[in-house]
Amino acid sequence: MAIGEREKRIRIASAVSLLAACVAGILIGLLSGQVPHIPQLAVGLLAAAILFGAFMAMVPRWRRLDHMQQDSRLRSWYWGGSFAGGLGLVLALIFGGARSPLFAGAALVWLLQCAGYGASRLNWWRVHRAEAA
Amino acid sequence: MKNCLREKRTARGLSQGELAERMDVSRQTINAVEADKYDPSLPLAYKLAAFFGVPAETLFFNPFG
Numbered sequence: 001m002a003i004g005e006r007e008k009r010i011r012i013a014s015a016v017s018l019l020a021a022c023v024a025g026i027l028i029g030l031l032s033g034q035v036p037h038i039p040q041l042a043v044g045l046l047a048a049a050i051l052f053g054a055f056m057a058m059v060p061r062w063r064r065l066d067h068m069q070q071d072s073r074l075r076s077w078y079w080g081g082s083f084a085g086g087l088g089l090v091l092a093l094i095f096g097g098a099r100s101p102l103f104a105g106a107a108l109v110w111l112l113q114c115a116g117y118g119a120s121r122l123n124w125w126r127v128h129r130a131e132a133a
Numbered sequence: 134m135k136n137c138l139r140e141k142r143t144a145r146g147l148s149q150g151e152l153a154e155r156m157d158v159s160r161q162t163i164n165a166v167e168a169d170k171y172d173p174s175l176p177l178a179y180k181l182a183a184f185f186g187v188p189a190e191t192l193f194f195n196p197f198g
Contacts, residue, residue, distance in 0.1 A: 002150075004150060004153070004154045004160075005154065006153070006154060006157060006158075006159070007159070066157070066158035066159055066162050066177075067158075067162075067173070067174040067176075067177060068158070068159070068161070068162040068165060068171050068173075069159055069161075069162070
């Protein structure tokens with residue numbers, strides 16, 4: 001089956017997103033372990049800037065998806081991501097113990113995901129709220 | 134939401150992919166809407182209605198009345 005122009009644009013945007021995520025991951029990995037002379041705060045700020053850049057590179061792909069495609073990804077991330085995140089936390093607790101670095105890492109990721117979800121929800125309401133009539 | 138999108142599309146001699154390209158959505162979206170597996174967004178419903186030159190309520194059957 002021939003691929004339409006729209007599908008081509010989405011595939012290109014997907015490739016750009018994936019590439020940006022990989023490059024960001026490699027750069028942040030290099031920054032965190034290989035640059036001993038840079039202050040930790042500067043490393044953190046640089047890593048955050050790289051991460052922000054990677055996210056911005058993903059925006060075109062998201063905007064090219066239609067309503068159903070966005071809906072499927074949002075629902076999958078909400079239900080699948082939430083459940084798997086919770087399951088990971090439980091498994092880390094069972095196999096690592098409450099005071100293990102594994103559980104601490106899993107808990108940190110899960111808490112940050114919850115915080116990001118909350119911030120995103122607040123922003124959604126800020127953008128969509130209207131004065132009561 | 135039940136609809137007559139498939140009938141309208143085939144009457145025009147269009148494939149799902151061709152209609153999807155013209156509506157700027159995926160072929161899977163057109164397929165899901167036709168099969169009543171997914172309710173289209175309001176803009177897409179109006180865009181489809183405008184494309185076929187019919188009111189939206191002719192293309193999509195109101196389930197509430």
